Amino acid sequence: MKRLRVVLSLVLAFVLTLSLLSGCTSKTKQQSSQPNSTGQASKNKNFKVGLVTDVGGINDHSFNQLAYQGIEKAKNELGVTVNFIQSKQQTDYVTNLTQFAQQKYNLVIAVGYLMKDAVEQVSKEFPDTKFLIIDSDITDRPNVASATFKTEQCGYLVGVMAGLMEKEKNAKLNDQNVVGVIGGMQIPPVDSYIAGFQQGVKAVNPDTKVLVSYTGNFNDPASGKQMALTQISQGADIVFGVAGQAGDGVINAAKEKNIYAIGVDADQNYMAPDTVMTSALKKVDTATFDTIKSVLDNNFKSGLVYFDLANDGVGYAKPIKDVPQSIVDKVDEYAKQIKDGTIKVSDQVQK
Amino acid sequence: MNKILKSIYMPILAVIIAIIIGSIIMLVTGFNPLAAYASLFIGAFGTLPNIANTLANAVPLIITGLGVAIAFNAGLFNIGAEGQYWIGAIVATWIGYSFKGLPWYIHIPFALIGAMVAAGLWGGIVPGFAKAYTGAHEVITTMMMSYVAIYFSHYLLEFGPMMEKGSVPQSPLIKDSAIIPTILRNTQLSYGIFIAIAAALFVYWLMYKTVWGYEMRAVGFNQRASKYAGMNVPLNIVLSLSLSGIFAGLAGAVQILGVQHRLYDSFTSGYGYTAIVVALLAKNNPIGVVFSALLFAALGTGSQYMQLNAQVPGQLADVITGLIIFFVAADKIIEVLKSMFKKQKKEELAS
Incomplete structure (x- = not known):
């Protein structure tokens, strides 16, 4: 019994040291990769975008993945801070949206019509946070945009x-x-x-x-x-x-x-x-990217936002x-x- | 006393081992385990809203888990709790939206009891009588009835009689008078938690303090001996499977009235399946079910938070929670490890 305890404590100590070390190294790495930021860049960096996927997750070859590509593009081209949560079940929607809103994210993106009720509920509680919902039709909230595709x-x-x-x-x-x-x-x-x-x-x-x-x-x-x-x-x-x-x-x-x-x-x-x-x-990726940009430029439009051929929101892939x-x-x-x-x-x- | 100590000590040891193995996996894949576990814990218990969400997620697991535990106690492997949950949810939703003008103190009990009766019949009549009188195995019958229930709900919601007008396959919202109110703003915790706790106490009383419970458990231990002792075995089989269904149905109803407020399509809740593990982990003890449901709920809410704040991807979060469940459930492994150490010690002493 005593021996077990010794072994356990040794393993624990070893793991803790390792994790501390890895914590330090990753931090230094992050710092060195950060360029000296100008005013605009730091403003964009403080602009936070949260993505809540539905249960499909970001590798679903469809909506969720495209939405994720959209926020990744915004991270690379606009320098905004992005983060995402994959919902595991339907009851996670409200919790996850609230989580982002509480942490003062500027824009929270919800993927899919199934999140309509959740977005309606959370957007009422957090009027200062902007929300984008893909494929839905919420029109009565000043802080919610619904992306609709032609x-x-x-x-x-x-x-x-x-x-x-x-x-x-x-x-x-x-x-x-x-x-x-x-x-x-x-x-x-x-x-x-x-x-x-x-x-x-x-x-x-x-x-x-x-x-x-x-x-x-x-x-x-x-x-x-x-x-x-x-x-x-x-x-x-x-x-x-x-x-x-x-x-x-x-x-x-x-x-x-x-x-x-x-x-x-x-x-x-x-x-x-x-x-x-x-x-x-x-092009859900275009919709998310454009909306991020519009909020960043103080051009956010609530209600139905249409994406069609004219604004490159739909299209066809290069034929074989x-x-x-x-x-x-x-x-x-x-x-x-x-x-x-x-x-x-x-x-x-x-x- | 010693027994109680042991029953608490084993799961805690299991959690520690799981944490260590999880740390190694995270170190290898380049994440900081300290940050990850910290956010797992904060996500589950760190703030009042987080505690509330953990409790809210535990509610359906507690009630469904109780149902499964009753059947297990009677030696019946009810794996159809998912379908019974759906039947309860369907009936509660239907009663919730189609009756207008009822006061809440009639509407809520009406919906709950309606759901319990329907799910009790669903679980008790077909699988119960089939098992009691023809010997048809309950694993097959409950599972098949489960599919029937799930697909029936898809039918109802996709252009069936329960679909709300519009484009989305979902039911109408239930009336305000049927809603179980939320305890804490911005969380999903409703007064349904008290129903869950009352249910656990009731099942404990029923199984351990009444003749009915004693007979059901006796049938579970040994059917022939129970029959020889003059117990009505078929009746007890039907009764325990019905009770199992009643609680799964109650879980569905509480979830609809307290959290979802409408029925959505294209989802299996998964509660019916998780409940099996919840019950097994609690060794079918009703009070234990409460705690094991809390563990699962905490891992669920915590892992969502872990994605958000420690940047651990959802899949890896699932691996960690899976490890914890594995080691908690497989406490035999720990006993084997312990006896290995003991053996070595003896050898050392002998030499």
């Missing part, structure tokens, strides 16, 4: 690209003139993509048949794959998945059957480089080389017409 516009552009590709001839395309889109749940953020896609395809290729189906979830790749395989069996040779992780299954199915897929939210080409011909982008330059030029032409208002894209799905 995803029907980028859906339209990838639809144009798909419609034009149907007229091409290559090994991955059949001559049945069918494309498919697979949504997660039948909710507006998904349907706006689908509506844009339908209109885009029809604009350049009115005879194309657009199949639409829903998986009913965002987290089951198997169901996405199943839906995609069904559409492929009905002749689809380009499939567009708007279904979160369930969309991973759509891309897998396309790869397996050697046809094209279109990614969503982020550039998903890395998942299957020869299959994902482009991705419809929802299978897509001819002539098609890309055509897509850019349509983008221009949407930007200047010649084309109006509806966010209502046609049944």
Whole structure:
């Protein structure tokens, strides 16, 4: 027994010394890497941005990750101080938002509509803190901005690209003139993509048949794959998945059957480089970066803040080389017409 | 006396060993363990709001843990507490928003009792009778019933009858008269904590001071002997599984009325699963359940704070909490270590 205690205390002492040492070294490192800051830089350094992710965490290949990239960009380019917490469960939202607000963070970013109630509650308690919530619609708070994305516009552009590709001839395309889109749940953020896609395809290729189906979830790749395989069996040779992780299954199915897929939210080409011909982008990173900048410049706007083609809030990822330059030029032409208002894209799905 | 001392001494030793191993991992990965553990502790108990949040997180774990402990005491492995929790949450939400104009002293008990009855039937009727009369294993039946409950709630919320008008899959907010008020501003601690403590005392009384509890425990020790002694074994099986469901349902109801105020989709709460570990750690003692639930809740709130203030990533925070749980739960390992030291000592003496 005594021996155990001796061993334990020795180990403890050893660990404590080590940790003290490591504490010192890391501190000196930090100090040496800090440049002599001017007035503006130190003001920015005192500007603190906190990010609260939902349970997806910052490696979810989607919203949370993009939001994180946005604050990292702000850290590097604007020199602001950033920090983030990954929520483990829904009840963490209020606690985490409060934690940042109490520590006098200037801007607190909440990712996802699920945090709406939490943001409404916390923003009332901390009127001096600014909040940004992605994909929500809080309009009655002077200190809350809600980022809303016009995803029907980028859906339209990838639809144009798909419609034009149907007229091409290559090994991955059949001559049945069918494309498919697979949504997660039948909710507006998904349907706006689908509506844009339908209109885009029809604009350049009115005879194309657009199949639409829903998986009913965002987290089951198997169901996405199943839906995609069904559409492929009905002749689809380009499939567009708007279904979160369930969309991973759509891309897998396309790869397996050697046809094209279109990614969503982020550039998903890395998942299957020869299959994902482009991705419809929802630039959450731009939204977070722009909002950080606006608060820093005292330009913060509360209420709904729209992100669309005009302010580079949505767009499409660089297509792979299978897509001819002539098609890309055509897509850019349509983008221009949407930007200047010649084309109006509806966010209502046609049944 | 000696026994009580031992039961406290072992978990504390386990925590110390876990802390040492955790420190080594953090040193290797380049974090300062002192800062990390300090912020883990401050996050859980450092300030009044933090203590309140720890208590708030413990509430659903205490009540669900009690339910699981009752079944375990009767020798029944109820792993479907998650589903019973959901049934309770669904019923409490429905009663919470669909009855207008009730005074709180009717509305709150109505919602709580409704949830308890529904979840009790859910846990007791199908798995209980199936076990008692056909011998169907409760691990299978409770688990399957759990899936039914979880998917049923998804159906209700995604364009089902309980979905609020609008785009987001969630239920309407419950009426003010059904809300269990918060004790401390800016925290999630509601008066539900008193329900949890009362529940623990009740279960202790029921299991250790009444004939019913004695019979349930006797059935848990040895079914044949209990039958020979004239006890009604099937009745006790149904009764203990029902009680188990009743408490899991109560947990769901308290969480809805006290913290969430509405039902959200796309989440499993996880409380039903954590509750199994909570009960095992407490060796199924109702009072022990309170403390082991507090340990889990403290690790939860503390690790969020650790991410924020010690910059330890969420995943590493999970590793540390996992280690602590592992060593607390696996106290046999410590006994083996101890006996190894003892053996060596004896050898030294002999030589």
